[in-house]
Amino acid sequence: MRKLKESRRPEILDAALQVVAERGLEAVSMRSVAQRIGLTPMALYGYFRSKEELLDAVLGRLLEEIQPPPPGCGWRSVLVHLSYEVRAVAQRHPSVLPLILTRPAVSPVVLRVNDLLYQALLAAGVPPAEIPRLERLLGTVVIGHVLSEVSGRFGAGTLDPAGRRAQPGAGELPGHEALAAELDRPVDWDAEFRANVDELLDLVERRSVAERRPLAEPRPLAEPRPLVERRT
Amino acid sequence: MRKLKESRRPEILDAALQVVAERGLEAVSMRSVAQRIGLTPMALYGYFRSKEELLDAVLGRLLEEIQPPPPGCGWRSVLVHLSYEVRAVAQRHPSVLPLILTRPAVSPVVLRVNDLLYQALLAAGVPPAEIPRLERLLGTVVIGHVLSEVSGRFGAGTLDPAGRRAQPGAGELPGHEALAAELDRPVDWDAEFRANVDELLDLVERRSVAERRPLAEPRPLAEPRPLVERRT
DNA sequence: GACTGACGGTATACACCGTAGACTCGTCGG
DNA sequence: CCGACGAGTCTACGGTGTATACCGTCAGTC
Numbered sequence: 001m002r003k004l005k006e007s008r009r010p011e012i013l014d015a016a017l018q019v020v021a022e023r024g025l026e027a028v029s030m031r032s033v034a035q036r037i038g039l040t041p042m043a044l045y046g047y048f049r050s051k052e053e054l055l056d057a058v059l060g061r062l063l064e065e066i067q068p069p070p071p072g073c074g075w076r077s078v079l080v081h082l083s084y085e086v087r088a089v090a091q092r093h094p095s096v097l098p099l100i101l102t103r104p105a106v107s108p109v110v111l112r113v114n115d116l117l118y119q120a121l122l123a124a125g126v127p128p129a130e131i132p133r134l135e136r137l138l139g140t141v142v143i144g145h146v147l148s149e150v151s152g153r154f155g156a157g158t159l160d161p162a163g164r165r166a167q168p169g170a171g172e173l174p175g176h177e178a179l180a181a182e183l184d185r186p187v188d189w190d191a192e193f194r195a196n197v198d199e200l201l202d203l204v205e206r207r208s209v210a211e212r213r214p215l216a217e218p219r220p221l222a223e224p225r226p227l228v229e230r231r232t
Numbered sequence: 233m234r235k236l237k238e239s240r241r242p243e244i245l246d247a248a249l250q251v252v253a254e255r256g257l258e259a260v261s262m263r264s265v266a267q268r269i270g271l272t273p274m275a276l277y278g279y280f281r282s283k284e285e286l287l288d289a290v291l292g293r294l295l296e297e298i299q300p301p302p303p304g305c306g307w308r309s310v311l312v313h314l315s316y317e318v319r320a321v322a323q324r325h326p327s328v329l330p331l332i333l334t335r336p337a338v339s340p341v342v343l344r345v346n347d348l349l350y351q352a353l354l355a356a357g358v359p360p361a362e363i364p365r366l367e368r369l370l371g372t373v374v375i376g377h378v379l380s381e382v383s384g385r386f387g388a389g390t391l392d393p394a395g396r397r398a399q400p401g402a403g404e405l406p407g408h409e410a411l412a413a414e415l416d417r418p419v420d421w422d423a424e425f426r427a428n429v430d431e432l433l434d435l436v437e438r439r440s441v442a443e444r445r446p447l448a449e450p451r452p453l454a455e456p457r458p459l460v461e462r463r464t
Numbered sequence: 465g466a467c468t469g470a471c472g473g474t475a476t477a478c479a480c481c482g483t484a485g486a487c488t489c490g491t492c493g494g
Numbered sequence: 495c496c497g498a499c500g501a502g503t504c505t506a507c508g509g510t511g512t513a514t515a516c517c518g519t520c521a522g523t524c
Contacts, residue, residue: 008472029509029510029511030510030511030512031509031510031511039472039473039474040473040474040475041510041511041512042473042474042475042512042513043472043473043474045512045513046471046472046473050511050512051510051511051512098333098334100385101330101333101376101379101380101383101385102330102334102383103384104383104384104385111405111408112404112405114407114408115404115405115406115407115408116407117407118407118408118410118411119406119407119410122407122410122411128410128411128413128414129414131411131414132411132414132415132419133424133427133428136377136380136386136424137373137377137428137431140372140373140376140377140380140428141369141372141373141376143376143385144372144373144375144376144379145368145369145372147333147376148333148368148372151333151334151336153332153333153336153375154368172344172347173343173344173347174347174351175346175347175348175349175350175351175354176343176346176347176350178350178351178354178360179350179354179360179363179364181360182360182361182363182364183364187364192365192368195365196365196369199369199435203431203435240501261480261481261482262481262482262483263480263481263482271502271503272502272503272504273481273482273483274483274484274502274503274504275501275502275503277482277483277484278500278501278502282482282483283481283482283483
């Protein structure tokens with residue numbers, strides 16, 4: 001039997017990942033990827049219809065690296081675990097990450113992860129009408145944070161606050177001045193990520209019906225607000 | 233006096249915005265932009281050192297469209313206003329948005345917006361040590377939501393849930409099945425954005441010291457959309 | 465054993481891209 | 495009048511994605 005056509009797809013994706021790891025995302029071209037495995041650029045078109053489709057496949061491969069949560073742990077642990085896994089994958093392949101918001105990313109693996117999120121939110125006792133929105137919010141926060149961390153939105157702008165304050169006319173930025181001490185302090189991104197996820201999960205917990213377990217810590221008057229009514 | 237070189241920068245940025253509005257972000261090239269105002273591609277290099285710098289300037293121009301909040305309104309109104317402004321700008325120029333997370337975006341206008349956020353959080357009574365993180369979280373949620381909405385992460389994948397459930401082996405996605413009714417319902421993205429911002433601001437309020445006003449006070453459910461109308 | 469597809473891959477070509485370098489002007493101060 | 499200068503052009507180079515045509519090699523089948 002001849003070697004199946006599908007059999008070289010992983011090889012090509014590996015090559016693409018190598019290129020992106022070594023020389024950045026914009027160094028990925030059909031020529032550079034093909035050359036790495038001794039092929040002609042046009043050979044890749046037997047496996048992917050376009051460069052776009054190849055990049056989508058690269059992203060899919062990345063997402064397959066996220067490990068499923070250990071069975072039998074509570075909903076909160078599941079959500080925490082998945083958040084950390086996403087961040088870990090992102091940190092392993094920082095240059096590829098921008099694809100995740102540029103491309104629609106509808107792949108089986110995304111479906112599976114989403115399903116785990118749905119199950120966890122169901123187990124948490126969140127009313128079903130709220131679940132899709134909360135799942136999207138959680139995903140947005142996790143992906144948004146990781147992407148900002150990796151692609152520089154949190155980077156130079158935030159890390160050199162002294163220079164930033166000096167830039168415009170003096171006294172133009174009273175907020176920055178009042179917070180100078182805090183802004184100069186280096187940031188522990190791990191801790192910040194943990195705090196954000198934790199806070200989001202508190203929010204989820206507050207949305208759960210029946211308050212199955214009254215929040216362990218005495219949280220001062222967190223009156224659950226009536227939801228904005230959605231219609232349509 | 234000779235016409236200053238700086239004088240044509242806005243013209244070039246307008247041309248770039250037209251190109252991106254009509255033919256998408258990847259249709260922006262030095263050639264296409266220059267042609268639109270009757271110039272040679274190389275002429276642009278007198279105003280921008282590279283295409284990258286031009287795109288950064290385009291993004292900066294967009295951010296300048298966001299209107300400052302009307303003076304004298306409360307911290308919560310300020311934050312709501314700014315969130316909605318960002319979303320409005322994004323919806324006016326959806327194709328340009330991916331730049332905002334791809335590029336570091338350190339510009340004076342970003343500084344000014346951040347400063348307004350800092351001031352609002354200070355006014356809310358949030359302890360200073362918490363403010364930088366909360367500002368980043370708020371920004372991440374707003375930008376992440378808008379970007380997901382615009383660039384398709386919320387799009388095809390979520391909008392055709394029936395087809396998605398049919399894709400993998402039956403029974404592989406118990407979460408999706410349990411939520412089928414909810415997932416089939418069309419989504420009101422305006423309402424979802426409002427709800428997310430509102431929830432984040434509740435979170436901010438809960439972080440504020442002294443609980444200056446105990447939240448029992450009836451807050452108008454629907455924040456009236458900022459009245460300030462833009463002109464350009 | 466010869467014939468026939470199909471398949472993996474190649475070669476060539478095209479239109480386009482960002483941009484470096486040298487060039488041409490029209491205008492200005494002296 | 496002259497030199498300087500700055501805005502803009504021309505040409506060219508190396509790179510890109512990919513459409514089209516082509517080729518050798520194998521699996522089966524007669």
